[in-house]
Amino acid sequence: ATKPKLFYFCGRGRMESIRWLLAAAGVEFEEEFIETTEQYEKLLKDGRLLFGQVPMVEIDGMVLTQTRAILSYLAAKYDLYGKDLKETVRINMYTDGTLDLMLMIAVAAFKPPAEKEESLALVVKRAKTRYFPVFEKILKDHGEDFLVGNKFSWADIQLLEAILMVEELDASVLSEFPLLKAFKTRISNIPTIKKFLQPGSQRKPPPDSHYVEVVRSVLHF
Numbered sequence: 001a002t003k004p005k006l007f008y009f010c011g012r013g014r015m016e017s018i019r020w021l022l023a024a025a026g027v028e029f030e031e032e033f034i035e036t037t038e039q040y041e042k043l044l045k046d047g048r049l050l051f052g053q054v055p056m057v058e059i060d061g062m063v064l065t066q067t068r069a070i071l072s073y074l075a076a077k078y079d080l081y082g083k084d085l086k087e088t089v090r091i092n093m094y095t096d097g098t099l100d101l102m103l104m105i106a107v108a109a110f111k112p113p114a115e116k117e118e119s120l121a122l123v124v125k126r127a128k129t130r131y132f133p134v135f136e137k138i139l140k141d142h143g144e145d146f147l148v149g150n151k152f153s154w155a156d157i158q159l160l161e162a163i164l165m166v167e168e169l170d171a172s173v174l175s176e177f178p179l180l181k182a183f184k185t186r187i188s189n190i191p192t193i194k195k196f197l198q199p200g201s202q203r204k205p206p207p208d209s210h211y212v213e214v215v216r217s218v219l220h221f
C-alpha cells in the first residue's frame with residue numbers, strides 16, 4: 001500500500017503533530033518539503049490545497065488539508081480516538097488545548113526577537129498555570145496511565161509532544177507536576193514513540209532562522 005505523503009516545510013509548524021500521530025501509530029510516511037514558491041504555487045495551481053494552505057496530506061486516495069481535520073481522521077483510522085463519543089469529545093478538548101499551546105510556540109518563531117522572547121515566556125506561564133495543572137489533575141482524579149478511558153489515545157501523544165516542546169523553553173517546567181513527569185516517562189517508553197524520539201527519525205527540530213526565512217519567502221509574508 002502507498003504510504004501517506006506529507007506536504008509541508010522542513011520544520012515543525014502545524015505539521016509536527018501529524019508526524020507524531022503517524023509515528024506513534026507505527027505508520028511509515030513520506031514527506032515532500034516545500035522550499036520554493038514554485039513548489040507551493042504548483043500545489044495551488046493543481047488545486048490540491050483547499051483553502052490555499054498547508055499542511056496537506058495525501059492518504060487513502062484523498063488530498064487532505066486543515067490540521068485538525070487530518071489529525072481527527074488519523075486518530076479515528078488508527079483507533080486512537082476513544083471507544084465512544086463521550087471519550088472522543090474529551091480527546092478533542094484535550095488536543096485542542098495542547099494544539100493551542102503548541103501553535104503559540106509556532107507563531108512566536110516569526111516574531112522579532114524582543115516580542116518572541118515575551119511570547120515564549122507567556123507560553124511557559126500558560127503551560128504552568130493553565131494547561132499542565134489541568135492534565136495533572138486529570139491524571140490524579142482517575143489514577144490511570146492514560147488521559148482518556150485508560151487507553152492510549154491521540155490525547156496522550158499530543159500531550160507528550162507539548163510537554164517536550166515546553167521543556168525546550170524551560171527544562172524545569174514539570175517540577176511541580178509529579179504525575180506529568182511519570183506520564184512523560186511512561187509515554188516516551190512506548191516503543192513507537194521511543195523510536196520517534198531517537199536521532200534520525202522524521203521528528204523536526206525547533207524552528208530556526210532558516211525555517212522562518214523559507215516560510216516567509218515561500219508564503220511571501
Ligand SMILES: CCCCC[C@H]1O[C@@H](O)C[C@@H]1SC[C@H](NC(=O)CC[C@H](N)C(=O)O)C(=O)NCC(=O)O
Nearest residue numbers: 013014052053054055066067068106107110215219
Ligand atoms: C504568523 C504565521 C505563523 C505561522 C506561519 C506558517 O508557518 C507555520 O509555523 C504555521 C503556518 S503554516 C502555513 C499556513 N497554513 C495555515 O495557516 C493553515 C491553517 C489551517 N487552519 C490548518 O489548521 O491547517 C499557510 O499555508 N499559509 C498560506 C496562506 O494562508 O496563504
